[in-house]
Amino acid sequence: MSSVIDLTRDLIRRRSVTPEDAGCLPLIADRLSAVGFRIEHLRFGDVDNLWATHGAGGTVLAFLGHTDVVPTGPEENWTSPPFEPAERNGLLYGRGAADMKGSVAAMVVALERFVVSHPDHPGTVGLLLTSDEEGVALHGVREVVDHFTKIGQRIDACVVGEPSARERLGDLIRVGRRGSLSGTLTVHGVQGHVAYPDKAKNPIHSFAPALAALAAERWDEGNADFPPTSFQVSNINAGTGANNVIPGELVALINFRFSTASTADDLRERAEAILRAHDVAFSIDWHLSGHPFLATPGGRLREVVVGVCRDLCGIDPEQSTGGGTSDGRFIAPMGAEVIELGPVNATIHKVDECVSVADLERLPDLYEAICQRMLG
Incomplete structure (x- = not known):
């Protein structure tokens, strides 16, 4: 079993109903620290946030995600317990499997691979995680951005791991939000x-x-x-x-x-x-x-993500601004180019939430390729 599946399973087991983190962020911090990332724990109110970076100066490429999940609803309605990951017919079931512990695990694995193979990469790569996305979102990325503004921390390009695909990985990316x-x-x-x-x-x-x-x-x-x-x-x-x-x-x-x-x-x-x-x-x-935002056509990150989907998924992704809101709405006003790329969103917030095992195993390859093309 691949490391991304193992990590996703470990994260699903943690009952991190918003705004609880239930130990997800320390687990991820320990993994990234072991490969040379600088770790900053940012706690605002009752919310835990994590900012992990590698490299210095240059283009700042951030990956953005959340460890909190929505409530399960009546657990007896689930085929298997929502916080006990289970595989059936090529799908991994559990609350947060698609939204978005699978993407978080894929980001961690991709970043580990990238910095090990490119220890002296130009620019800065970072991972920003919060436990306050599914709730009121007051002390999560919104407040982290206020903090970044005060200390002069910039983000130039941001990949959000929200589940974006319709039927298979790479068939749709979000290039903006209303x-x-x-x-x-x-x-x-x-x-x-x-x-x-x-x-x-x-x-x-x-x-x-x-x-x-x-x-x-x-x-x-x-x-x-x-x-x-x-x-x-x-x-x-x-x-x-x-x-x-x-x-x-x-x-x-x-x-x-x-x-x-x-x-x-x-x-x-x-x-x-x-x-x-x-x-x-x-x-x-x-x-x-949040205000609407759009990654301008011709932007570097937008072109890179489209190219990665074409090359690794064999598909020309639809470039959409549909759907609800995401934490990208807080990053875009910093002047960052924001693109959302993640797994199929068909079961998010539902009973028996699940993600394709095959898609999840491929997702770190996409995120790592983005790092290589942006910073390699």
Whole structure:
């Protein structure tokens, strides 16, 4: 059994439900220290982060990942225990197998191989890991980047190991991500008896026409790299539980996934203008999770990753900006070129999460080839 499978199994056994690390980072730090990496443990709040580097100066190539995983859901629904790795029919099962302990293991193995075969490589290669990606992501990479900014640590190119592939390794890479803007909207009404609507103000009725307008709005047309901005309501809550009481307020959770064709400020202003135009009495708490980012066509890392997929996987990868968000959104504003390359994402966050053993055994070859072409 290959070392990448062994390490992935060891990581899966550690019950690192966000923001817990459960010993994953010390395990990885010990391995990389043994081949000459400098190790920095960065703890912010209740979150552990690891920054391991080899070399000095020159181009700074970073690999980025996370050791935390989402909760399993009812463990009895899993075919095998979620924190006991199991192989069946060429697949390795376990929570985090695809998202993203398999990629983390592949990065570690690739970096070990690279520095052993290129001990005097030009530039700097690094591995940045956090235990706060699947949760609120306040004290993970977001805070590490703040720390890097203060001390002058730069990153020029970054490979994120998020599971990106659709059907087989190398068939899709992420060359950017949309921004995410969320809002907690409170519509204010006046509680009362349903038999006396003249003495109350129903916030559900107030919000309904505005919601229809928000849902019908064409926020932008997107562009060559991104689809149009989307608006979604993920939750609406109102009422006391009684069928004879008009509620006093309504709370709705809303989200924009937006392209570079719009800005967060513009979306906020337009959404609030629609609410005001429909005479909605409201307050709203906005949260910007991240701005959109894009690796410019012709960028060195983008060309290298595309070339590696062609040469090692025999496929011309789709270059996508779809999907949700990743910690790459914190690295890109540093001026770094960010590309995401990882295994198939079909089972992430699901019961019986799994990864192809064959793909996982090949993934270190891709990451090592990126190191060689960027820094070799």
